[in-house]
Amino acid sequence: MKIDEPIHVSNVDVWDQSADVVVVGLGVAGACAALEAHRAGVDVLVVERASGGGGASATSEGTFYLGGGTTLQDACGVVDDPDEMYKFMRASTTTPDDEALRLFCDGGREHFDWLEAQGVPFERQAFTAKAVAVRTGEGLMSSGNEHVWPFSEAATPALRGHQTRSLGRRGGGATAMTALLATVVDEGVPTMCDAGVTGLVVDDDGVCGVRVRQAAAADQFVQARSGVIIATGSFNLNPEMTKEHFPVVAERGRPLGIDSNDGVGLQVAQTVGVSTRAMDGVIATSSIYPPEQLLFGIIVNANGERFVAEDAYHGRTSYFIERQPNQVAYLIVDEAHFAYPDRGQDLIDVWDTVAEMEAALGMPAGAVEATLAGYNASVADGEDHEFHKHSRWMAPLAPPLAGFDLSFASADYSFISLGGLHSDVDGRAIDADGNAIAGLYAVGAVAAHLPQSGAEYASGMSLGPGSFFGRRAGRHAAARWS
Numbered sequence: 494m495k496i497d498e499p500i501h502v503s504n505v506d507v508w509d510q511s512a513d514v515v516v517v518g519l520g521v522a523g524a525c526a527a528l529e530a531h532r533a534g535v536d537v538l539v540v541e542r543a544s545g546g547g548g549a550s551a552t553s554e555g556t557f558y559l560g561g562g563t564t565l566q567d568a569c570g571v572v573d574d575p576d577e578m579y580k581f582m583r584a585s586t587t588t589p590d591d592e593a594l595r596l597f598c599d600g601g602r603e604h605f606d607w608l609e610a611q612g613v614p615f616e617r618q619a620f621t622a623k624a625v626a627v628r629t630g631e632g633l634m635s636s637g638n639e640h641v642w643p644f645s646e647a648a649t650p651a652l653r654g655h656q657t658r659s660l661g662r663r664g665g666g667a668t669a670m671t672a673l674l675a676t677v678v679d680e681g682v683p684t685m686c687d688a689g690v691t692g693l694v695v696d697d698d699g700v701c702g703v704r705v706r707q708a709a710a711a712d713q714f715v716q717a718r719s720g721v722i723i724a725t726g727s728f729n730l731n732p733e734m735t736k737e738h739f740p741v742v743a744e745r746g747r748p749l750g751i752d753s754n755d756g757v758g759l760q761v762a763q764t765v766g767v768s769t770r771a772m773d774g775v776i777a778t779s780s781i782y783p784p785e786q787l788l789f790g791i792i793v794n795a796n797g798e799r800f801v802a803e804d805a806y807h808g809r810t811s812y813f814i815e816r817q818p819n820q821v822a823y824l825i826v827d828e829a830h831f832a833y834p835d836r837g838q839d840l841i842d843v844w845d846t847v848a849e850m851e852a853a854l855g856m857p858a859g860a861v862e863a864t865l866a867g868y869n870a871s872v873a874d875g876e877d878h879e880f881h882k883h884s885r886w887m888a889p890l891a892p893p894l895a896g897f898d899l900s901f902a903s904a905d906y907s908f909i910s911l912g913g914l915h916s917d918v919d920g921r922a923i924d925a926d927g928n929a930i931a932g933l934y935a936v937g938a939v940a941a942h943l944p945q946s947g948a949e950y951a952s953g954m955s956l957g958p959g960s961f962f963g964r965r966a967g968r969h970a971a972a973r974w975s
Contacts, residue, residue, distance in 0.1 A: 497692030520548025522937025529967030555657030555665020558953030637951025699931025725758025797860025837905030920966025
C-alpha cells in the first residue's frame with residue numbers, strides 16, 4: 494500500500510466523516526482502545542483494513558501475560574503480587590520504560606477483571622506442566638522464564654500466562670476477539686471496514702485526521718477531533734523491513750501474523766516524526782517442548798558445547814541458538830527420555846557411542862564427551878553448575894544417544910517482531926526529541942514491546958500489554974476532547 498505524505502488541514506476541502514477519536518486497526522489493542530474511548534462519552538470511529546475485526550490477535554493462542562494477584566491466580570492458589578511481578582519483569586526485560594512496566598504490574602488484577610467483564614473466558618484451573626500453549630481448558634499456565642535462572646532468584650516464580658479458553662481447533666485468540674468484537678458491536682461503535690489508512694492530516698498543533706483508501710473508491714478524509722490511535726499490528730509480513738532489522742531470522746524463519754501486518758501503520762506514523770525503538774527485536778521459536786521429557790536432554794552447538802539452560806522459555810533458547818556459529822544447534826537425548834518434538838525438528842540419527850555422534854555431526858573429537866562428563870557431574874551434585882537448569886529436568890545421560898537438528902537452516906522457525914513506534918504510558922506517539930506528538934497514539938504490536946528481544950519475551954506479552962495500554966490510550970484520547 495502506498496504511503497502518503499502528511500497533508501495540512503488547509504488543503505482538505507471537506508471532511509467525509511468525523512469523529513472525536515479514530516482508531517486504526519481492530520485487533521486486541523484497537524478494540525480495547527475503542528471501547529474505553531466510547532465509554533468515556535466521545536464519538537469513536539474504527540477504521541479496519543480487513544473485512545472485519547480480529548487482526549493477528551484472533552490467530553494467536555489467546556495468552557494474556559498478567560499477574561500481581563489476579564482473581565484467576567487467586568482461584569488457582571497461585572500467590573503473586575505486583576512487586577514480585579515487577580521484580581521479575583525488571584530483571585528479565587531491558588525496556589527503558591520503567592513507568593510502563595510498573596503500571597502494567599500494578600494494574601494486572603483490574604485489567605484481568607475488565608477482560609472477563611467483556612466476555613473473554615478463562616477457566617479457573619491451572620496447567621502446571623511445561624507447554625507452549627494449552628487447548629485442554631486450563632486458564633492459567635507458566636508462559637515465560639519465571640522459573641528459569643537467574644530470574645527465579647530475582648523474584649518468586651508464579652504462573653502468569655492467562656490462557657483464553659479455545660474454540661476447538663482454533664486458538665484462544667479467536668475466543669478473546671469474538672468476545673471483544675461482540676462488545677464493540679453491542680455498544681454501537683461504528684467500524685469502517687476494507688479501509689486502509691495511507692496518511693495523516695495535520696494542523697499547526699499536531700494530528701487531526703486520517704486519509705483513508707478503499708478499493709474502487711475515492712480517498713476519504715476522516716476528521717479526528719481529539720486523536721488518532723494507530724493499532725495496526727506488527728511489521729512481520731514486510732520482507733524488506735524484517736530483512737533490514739533482523740536478517741538471519743527473516744531469511745530462515747516464517748513470519749507469524751496476517752497479510753496486513755506489513756508495517757503500513759508504522760510507516761504512516763513515521764511521516765510525522767514518530768521515533769522507533771528496538772527495531773531489531775524479534776522472538777523466533779522452534780520449541781523443543783512439548784513433550785516436556787525432552788528437557789532432560791542437552792542442547793549443544795557445532796563445537797559440542799552447551800550454551801543455554803534447556804528448560805528456558807522457547808524464545809530464549811532460540812535467541813541463543815541464533816548467536817551460535819552458523820546458527821547450528823542440536824538437541825541430544827538418551828533412550829530413557831527419547832520422544833519426537835512437536836514443532837518440526839528432524840531426528841538426525843541414533844548413535845551407540847559419543848564418538849560416532851561427534852564424527853557424524855562434524856564436531857571436534859572429544860568435545861561432546863567432555864560436555865557430557867561435566868553435565869553428568871552436575872547431575873550427581875544435584876545442581877547444574879554451568880547454566881542452572883532446574884533440577885526437575887536433570888538426569889544422567891549415556892549412550893545410545895539421539896540427535897535432533899535445531900539449526901536455523903533446518904528446523905521450522907517462526908517469528909514475531911518486537912520493535913515498533915515509541916509511545917508513552919498513555920500511548921502517545923513520541924518523536925526523536927522525546928516529545929509527544931499531539932493527537933497521535935500508537936498501541937499494540939505497532940509500538941515497541943516491553944520485552945526487547947526473544948531472550949526477554951514470554952507468551953502473552955503481546956496481548957497482555959497491548960490490551961492494557963490500548964485501554965489507557967482510549968481513555969487519554971477521549972479526555973483530550975472532553
